[in-house]
Amino acid sequence: MRPVALAPDQVRPDLIEGTILCHDVVSAGDSGRVKLGKGRRLAADDAEALSAYGGEIHLLELDPGDIHEDEASIRLARAAAGPGIDLRGPVESQTTLRAAHRGIVRVQAELLERVNSLPDVSVFTSFDGQPVAEGRPVGATKVTPLAVPGTVVERAEAILAETGPAVEVLPFLHRPVGVVARDRVGGSARDKFEAAVHMKVSWFESPVAGITYPDESVDAIASAIEEFLAGGAGLILAAGVNSTDPLDLTIQALDRLGAVTERRGVPSHPGSTCWLAYIDDIPVFGLALCGMFSKTTVLDLLLPRFLSGRRVSAADVARLGHGGMLSKEMAFRFPDYAHPGD
Numbered sequence: 001m002r003p004v005a006l007a008p009d010q011v012r013p014d015l016i017e018g019t020i021l022c023h024d025v026v027s028a029g030d031s032g033r034v035k036l037g038k039g040r041r042l043a044a045d046d047a048e049a050l051s052a053y054g055g056e057i058h059l060l061e062l063d064p065g066d067i068h069e070d071e072a073s074i075r076l077a078r079a080a081a082g083p084g085i086d087l088r089g090p091v092e093s094q095t096t097l098r099a100a101h102r103g104i105v106r107v108q109a110e111l112l113e114r115v116n117s118l119p120d121v122s123v124f125t126s127f128d129g130q131p132v133a134e135g136r137p138v139g140a141t142k143v144t145p146l147a148v149p150g151t152v153v154e155r156a157e158a159i160l161a162e163t164g165p166a167v168e169v170l171p172f173l174h175r176p177v178g179v180v181a182r183d184r185v186g187g188s189a190r191d192k193f194e195a196a197v198h199m200k201v202s203w204f205e206s207p208v209a210g211i212t213y214p215d216e217s218v219d220a221i222a223s224a225i226e227e228f229l230a231g232g233a234g235l236i237l238a239a240g241v242n243s244t245d246p247l248d249l250t251i252q253a254l255d256r257l258g259a260v261t262e263r264r265g266v267p268s269h270p271g272s273t274c275w276l277a278y279i280d281d282i283p284v285f286g287l288a289l290c291g292m293f294s295k296t297t298v299l300d301l302l303l304p305r306f307l308s309g310r311r312v313s314a315a316d317v318a319r320l321g322h323g324g325m326l327s328k329e330m331a332f333r334f335p336d337y338a339h340p341g342d
Contacts, residue, residue, distance in 0.1 A: 001062050013044035019062070022060055036049055073090040073093045076123060080166040083165075085167065104130070104132070104304040120148045123139065139166075170309070172206065176234060177307075178212075178231070178235070180250070181193070210228065212224045238250050238287070258279065260277060260278050267317070267321030271298025273288065281311070283311075297326060300338060
């Protein structure tokens with residue numbers, strides 16, 4: 001591609017046709033006030049407006065194989081986007097990726113880094129693991145110059161085709177959630193606890209399979225968990241567990257059921273004493289009872305992952321340390337129930 005500078009009296013239809021305008025042009029010609037926008041691919045009949053412009057005109061002549069910014073942006077977006085993504089634009093070379101349905105954003109960060117190491121193109125996204133409502137923007141593609149060599153776009157497409165997509169929105173699977181609560185709450189406290197459970201779980205369009213308060217015995221707790229498993233629960237929340245006591249009754253019940261502990265403790269606050277175990281492929285997440293009342297705890301970070309079918313590993317939990325200070329400023333990372341005013 002080659003930059004070209006023309007004075008208004010040098011403008012001819014054959015010189016400008018197919019070039020790209022490098023800046024806005026506002027002029028008054030025989031047809032009245034005309035504005036030609038930066039990035040416009042010029043046609044022969046734009047010559048009149050350019051000739052009436054009051055300053056030097058900067059154009060870009062494309063070589064064979066060069067790609068206009070808008071075309072490059074939409075090609076990048078198509079290559080980067082996976083299931084659950086709708087495309088909007090491009091507008092000024094930026095194409096927006098929006099959630100086609102409620103779900104959780106899945107991002108391959110290393111893949112993004114490879115693409116963004118190429119010159120003049122950018123792909124940027126929401127955080128991996130971020131829950132989103134339908135229509136929310138989850139990423140965008142952008143081309144910095146007015147045109148790029150086709151080889152750059154082709155290289156980006158090849159990288160994204162290798163192990164893509166770079167970003168997708170996984171739907172929630174409507175898995176039933178069973179709750180085994182140990183603390184002996186009653187009255188309004190119990191009502192608030194159960195309302196919090198239903199509010200959070202319903203955001204993911206999952207049913208609450210039940211909230212049970214078993215007797216303080218290993219047998220009763222194990223039986224309650226087995227009942228949820230037999231009923232098809234996809235997640236069990238064990239509330240009111242003393243995670244620092246290896247002889248805690250819930251922990252003993254899980255041992256009896258053959259549960260495998262994935263991780264004790266989470267590098268985050270609030271929620272650092274939570275723990276995660278699996279019975280076969282069903283996650284059991286242990287937390288203090290008060291963890292249900294707050295809307296911005298580790299539980300609220302992990303519920304979208306559990307309920308989209310993503311297996312949460314010890315490595316996934318370890319990565320929560322980056323950004324693990326879950327202050328109110330972090331509300332944007334949580335489901336909309338944490339910031340209902342949006």
